[in-house]
Amino acid sequence: MHTMHLSTPHHCRHLNELRQATSLADAASHAPTLKTGRMLYSEGVAWMCKAVACDLDDPLSADDAALVLDFYRSRGATPCIELTDHSSEESLAHLAEAGFSLRKIEHVFSHTLDTLPRPAAPAGLTLQRVESGAVRELAAVMVAGFLPEGAPLPAPMVAAVARTLRHPDAQGFLATVGDVVAGACGMEVARIPPQTGAAPVPVAALWGAVVRPAFRRRGVQQAMMAHRLREAARAGAALAVIESTPGIPTARNAARLGFSLSYLRLVLKA
Numbered sequence: 001m002h003t004m005h006l007s008t009p010h011h012c013r014h015l016n017e018l019r020q021a022t023s024l025a026d027a028a029s030h031a032p033t034l035k036t037g038r039m040l041y042s043e044g045v046a047w048m049c050k051a052v053a054c055d056l057d058d059p060l061s062a063d064d065a066a067l068v069l070d071f072y073r074s075r076g077a078t079p080c081i082e083l084t085d086h087s088s089e090e091s092l093a094h095l096a097e098a099g100f101s102l103r104k105i106e107h108v109f110s111h112t113l114d115t116l117p118r119p120a121a122p123a124g125l126t127l128q129r130v131e132s133g134a135v136r137e138l139a140a141v142m143v144a145g146f147l148p149e150g151a152p153l154p155a156p157m158v159a160a161v162a163r164t165l166r167h168p169d170a171q172g173f174l175a176t177v178g179d180v181v182a183g184a185c186g187m188e189v190a191r192i193p194p195q196t197g198a199a200p201v202p203v204a205a206l207w208g209a210v211v212r213p214a215f216r217r218r219g220v221q222q223a224m225m226a227h228r229l230r231e232a233a234r235a236g237a238a239l240a241v242i243e244s245t246p247g248i249p250t251a252r253n254a255a256r257l258g259f260s261l262s263y264l265r266l267v268l269k270a
Contacts, residue, residue, distance in 0.1 A: 012110045012262040013084050014056055015203045016241045019190045021053035023170075023205075027163040032071070034064060039071050044156030050267075051081040059090035065098035069270060078269055085264040095268055104267035107251060109259035111240045113204075113233045117257040121223040122215075125182065129231075130172040135165040138172045141184040145210020161186075161208070171231060172208075175224055177215065185209040185224045189235045204232030204240040209250065222253045229257070 021038045025031035028040040028048050037053030051068050054060060072079040081100065083091060130138045139161035143153050165172045169190050175183040186208035191200035206228045211220045225242070232240050242259060244250040 009263045010086065012108065012239070012241065013086050015192045015201060015239065016108060016110075016205065016262075017053040017056060017082075017084065018192045019188075019203050019205060019241075022192070023164070023167060023188055023190055024048060024052065026167055027160060030075075034067065035060070039068060041072070041075055041077060042156070042160055043075075044154065045160040046078075048160055049077045049080060054081065055083060055087050055091045059088040060094050062094045062097065065094045065100070069098055080267065080269045083266045083268065085266065087266070095270075099270040100268040101270070102266055103269045105246065106265040106267065107244050107246055107261055108263050108265055109242050109244065109251070109254045110262040111229065111242075111254075111257070111259045113229065113237055113240060115258075116229055116233060117226050119219065119222050119226050119257070122177070122218045122220055124177045125220060125223055126176050127173050127224065127227045128176070130165075130174050132166055135172055136162045138162075138174060138184055139165060141174070141181060142186065142208045142210055145184070145212070149213065164188075171228075171235075173224065173227065173231075175211075175215075175220055181212065182215040183209065183211040183220050183224060185228060187228045187232060189232055189237050201239065202235070202237040204228070204235070204237035206232075206240060206242045221249060222256065225253055225257055 024040050025038045028042045030041040031038045034051060034054045035058060036056040039051040040048050042048040068081050069079045139158050140153055142161055143158050164170060165186060169188040170186060172186045187204060187206050189202050189204045191202050193200050209221055209224055229240055242254050
């Protein structure tokens with residue numbers, strides 16, 4: 001499949017949602033299947049407690065909605081399922097009847113890797129891939145970046161990020177200026193079939209980028225994004241995706257580097 005077709009909303013949604021289901025299933029404590037997707041659960045890790053990629057081929061039924069409710073409530077977790085702006089009205093109606101409502105919208109941007117951006121990097125910035133033996137330290141930097149400064153690190157969350165970084169498809173990078181850690185980020189290159197029987201397409205997902213407060217507004221995040229795009233191309237990826245909530249620096253930096261909005265992810269909870 002030519003790369004110009006990969007970033008169309010339909011293909012990007014299919015590839016990226018399946019990628020998320022596959023990669024998170026490997027890191028989650030429980031991940032039973034539901035249609036094309038997975039119901040993910042890991043105790044103490046909220047972002048790994050959700051049903052994903054479950055309506056890519058067929059609409060969800062009332063029984064499917066009830067199954068998601070029971071799966072999470074039986075484990076003491078908030079029922080959560082992710083759909084997209086391509087999901088059917090039938091899926092939305094059955095979930096609404098079961099008590100689900102929209103809680104969050106995420107933007108999914110895509111970038112074909114025919115050409116690669118090369119923005120000027122901040123002076124003295126070095127990006128280095130972290131080997132498997134040091135991923136727990138990298139995971140701690142990542143988790144800290146999403147918490148208030150000085151907040152204690154939740155051990156289950158650090159362990160979950162470390163498991164994700166240890167996956168054979170994943171790579172983690174540490175950004176330093178001199179001997180000081182400026183930020184960290186992750187990436188995976190997964191091979192996902194675009195349709196039944198088709199050859200897998202290498203898709204890169206850029207995630208987990210954090211920049212420490214003292215180094216913000218210097219171009220560190222943009223440099224980490226561009227570096228991962230080059231590494232993704234080197235690993236054979238044809239398409240890269242990055243996910244963001246609206247209006248944050250991730251979205252602005254993605255646009256500057258040539259990413260375009262492919263689809264919306266809808267987060268529903270009951």
